[in-house]
Amino acid sequence: MFTGLIEHMSTISAINDPSSSDSTEGFTFTISDSAPILGDCHIGDSICVNGACLTVTEFDQSSFKVNLAPETLNRTNLGELKIGDKVNCERAMSAHTRLGGHMLQGHVDSAATIISMIQDGDSIRYQFALPTNSTLLPYIIEKGYIAIDGASLTITNVDEKEGSFGIMLISHSQEKLTLTGKKEGDKVNIEVDVVGKYILGSSSKIEGLVERLVEKKLKEKGLI
DSSP states (O other): OBOSOOOEEEEEEEEEOGGGSSOOSOSEEEEESOGGGOTTOOTTOEEEETTEEEEEEEEOSSOEEEEOOHHHHHHSSGGGOOTTOEEEEEEOOOTTOOOOSOOBOSOOOEEEEEEEEEEETTEEEEEEEOOTTOOOGGGOOTTOEEEETTEEEEEEEEETTTTEEEEEEOHHHHTTOGGGGOOTTOEEEEEEOHHHHHHHHTHHHHHHHHHHHHHHHHHHTTOO
């Protein structure tokens, strides 16, 4: 689990893409400039990279290596990254961590596209469009949470007709997140609030359970 409070921006220093090489180790990233988050690192630890929970397979004092499964590449924008690109990184939360953002699984639901960026005082308003076939809009509510490239942000508006939603990035966050370096048309990884997933995703199961309990009680009272 993660909090959505980005600890550090690291740099992609090497990419192994088996589709363009003879390598048999799979698709991997080496992520450098990472010393601040590796002091307590172990092989097998989880690090959230641009919103995706990835497993550390190798590391040294300043860099770590991760494998990207086909599902990760299909769901996220990570396959589009290049050497030199910055990524948001956060270590898995510990039991004594303050939950300053919201609970994230690091399971990216989809990529979304930046459709507008508007300066508003010292903040920036971003609007994002979901893919046309997306089923995620019911989980996105005004003043709710959403993770964008792993950062916990508050939703400022939802346009159901357009299939889009917005957030506002304050000046402090602009210095800490990769989102500031993106432009209109770029993609971001999004993870909707896990609480909404469990509630809305389980509604039919909950309804069925309630119906069975009601039927049981009515039978016990001889009413049916």
